[in-house]
Amino acid sequence: MKIIDGGVTAAKGFKAAGMHAGIKKGTKKDMAMIVSSAPCMAAGTFTTNLVKAAPVKWDQHVVYEHGEARAVVVNSGIANACTGAEGYGYCEETAKAAAEALGIDKDEVLVASTGVIGKQLPIDTIKKGVKDLSGLLLDTREAATLAAESIMTTDTVKKEVAVEVEIGGKTVTIGGMCKGSGMIHPNMCTMLSFLMTDAAISKEMLQKALSADVDDTYNMISVDGxxxxxxxxxxxxxxxxxxxxxxxxxxxxxxxxRALHYINETLAKKMAGDGEGATALFETKVIGAQSKEQAKILAKSVICSNLTKAAIFGHDANWGRILCAMGYSGAKFDPEKVDLYFESAAGKLKIIENGVALDYSEEEATKVLSEKAVTAVADIKMGEASASAWGCDLTYDYVKINADYRS
Known part of the structure; x- marks a missing residue:
C-alpha cells in the first residue's frame, strides 16, 4: 500500500468543487460537490440515532433502493435535521437541481448536511450553489482541498487521505475526506465521510467491506458522548x-x-484529534483481552470518561480514573492483574503493575502526557485480543465553542 497526497479526486474519474454559497454568514466556504464520470456502486452506513436527518433518509433511499450514484452534494451550516417533510423535500429538490446540472438521474445524487439542527435549508441558495458548483468541478488536488474545506463546521483543519494498492495488476486508488469535531460518539458520530475509489467491486462486497470496517474505526471514536x-x-x-x-x-x-481500513482509521483519528477545543489526540489501547469485543468495550469506556479526558488536558497521570472507567464499562476483568502504561513521542512509562501504582516519576509522566498524541495502554492479561479507541482531551474551549455555537 502506498500513501499518497490526495483526497476525493485522487481516484480516476472523480472531480470536486467547493465554495461559499451563502448559507453561512461572511465568506466561509459552505458547499461542496463530488462527481464521478462513470456510474458508481454505492455503499453507506448511517447514524444509529432514532432522530435521523432528512439527508440521511434520502441517502438510505439512494444506497439501499437505487444502488448506484454519480454525485454527492454537501452543505455545512445547517443540518436539515428535525425539519419534517419539508426538509426531506429539500433533499429531493437539491438532487433534482444537481441532476439537471450534471445530466444524470436524481436518484444518482447523494446529499449531506451538517450544522445547526432545526433550521430549514435556504433552498434557493442551495440550488444556485449546485448550479455554480457544477461549473467549477475539477479533478485536481486543489479541488479536493476546496471540497474538504467546504464541509467544515467547528473543525479547525481539513481532513483528507488517499492510498494506492495493486489489485489484479492494476493500480487501485481510494481517496477520502471527512468532517467532524463535536457531537461525536460511537456508534457513528457527527461526522460526514466521503470515500471515492476507482476499484471494480460488486455492490455486495463494497457494502460488506464498509460495514465491517466502520465498527473498528468510526465507531471507536468519541469526543463528547x-x-x-x-x-x-x-x-x-x-x-x-x-x-x-x-x-x-x-x-x-x-x-x-486493508486499504479501506487505513483510510477510515486515518480519518477517524483526524476527527478525534480535532475534537472541539482539543489539544491532544487521546488513544486507549487494551491488550491481553479474551475477545476483541471485551477489548473494545473497555477501550471505549476510557476514552468516553470526562474525568480521564480532563486529566489528559491537565497532563496529569491520574491513572485511577482510567481503571475506574474500565471498571464501570460492563466488561469483566481482574483489576488486580492490570498493567497500565502511558506513551507518546516523549517516551513510554509504566504507571501501574497488577493494579498497584509503581514508583514512577510524576515529572516524567507529565512530559509524556504533554504531547499532541497520547496513548494509554492497558494490559488485562486474559488472552491475545486487542482493540483501540480514540478520543481527545476535555478543555475549557469545548464549553465555549458549544455555548456559542448558534451565535
Whole structure:
C-alpha cells in the first residue's frame, strides 16, 4: 500500500468543487460537490440515532433502493435535521437541481448536511450553489482541498487521505475526506465521510467491506458522548481502475479491505484529534483481552470518561480514573492483574503493575502526557485480543465553542 497526497479526486474519474454559497454568514466556504464520470456502486452506513436527518433518509433511499450514484452534494451550516417533510423535500429538490446540472438521474445524487439542527435549508441558495458548483468541478488536488474545506463546521483543519494498492495488476486508488469535531460518539458520530475509489467491486462486497470496517474505526471514536442525527459514511466505486471485479472474499478483497481500513482509521483519528477545543489526540489501547469485543468495550469506556479526558488536558497521570472507567464499562476483568502504561513521542512509562501504582516519576509522566498524541495502554492479561479507541482531551474551549455555537 502506498500513501499518497490526495483526497476525493485522487481516484480516476472523480472531480470536486467547493465554495461559499451563502448559507453561512461572511465568506466561509459552505458547499461542496463530488462527481464521478462513470456510474458508481454505492455503499453507506448511517447514524444509529432514532432522530435521523432528512439527508440521511434520502441517502438510505439512494444506497439501499437505487444502488448506484454519480454525485454527492454537501452543505455545512445547517443540518436539515428535525425539519419534517419539508426538509426531506429539500433533499429531493437539491438532487433534482444537481441532476439537471450534471445530466444524470436524481436518484444518482447523494446529499449531506451538517450544522445547526432545526433550521430549514435556504433552498434557493442551495440550488444556485449546485448550479455554480457544477461549473467549477475539477479533478485536481486543489479541488479536493476546496471540497474538504467546504464541509467544515467547528473543525479547525481539513481532513483528507488517499492510498494506492495493486489489485489484479492494476493500480487501485481510494481517496477520502471527512468532517467532524463535536457531537461525536460511537456508534457513528457527527461526522460526514466521503470515500471515492476507482476499484471494480460488486455492490455486495463494497457494502460488506464498509460495514465491517466502520465498527473498528468510526465507531471507536468519541469526543463528547453525543451521537449525531446526521452521521453518514458514503463509499462510491466507479470501476475505472479496470481491475478484475471483486465479487467475493479472497486476496483481492482483503487487499481492498486493508486499504479501506487505513483510510477510515486515518480519518477517524483526524476527527478525534480535532475534537472541539482539543489539544491532544487521546488513544486507549487494551491488550491481553479474551475477545476483541471485551477489548473494545473497555477501550471505549476510557476514552468516553470526562474525568480521564480532563486529566489528559491537565497532563496529569491520574491513572485511577482510567481503571475506574474500565471498571464501570460492563466488561469483566481482574483489576488486580492490570498493567497500565502511558506513551507518546516523549517516551513510554509504566504507571501501574497488577493494579498497584509503581514508583514512577510524576515529572516524567507529565512530559509524556504533554504531547499532541497520547496513548494509554492497558494490559488485562486474559488472552491475545486487542482493540483501540480514540478520543481527545476535555478543555475549557469545548464549553465555549458549544455555548456559542448558534451565535
Amino acid at each position: 453525543d451521537t449525531s442525527t446526521n452521521d453518514t459514511v458514503l463509499l462510491l466505486a466507479n470501476g475505472l481502475a479496470e481491475n478484475p471485479e471483486i465479487t467475493e472474499e479472497g486476496e483481492d478483497y482483503q487487499t481492498f479491505a
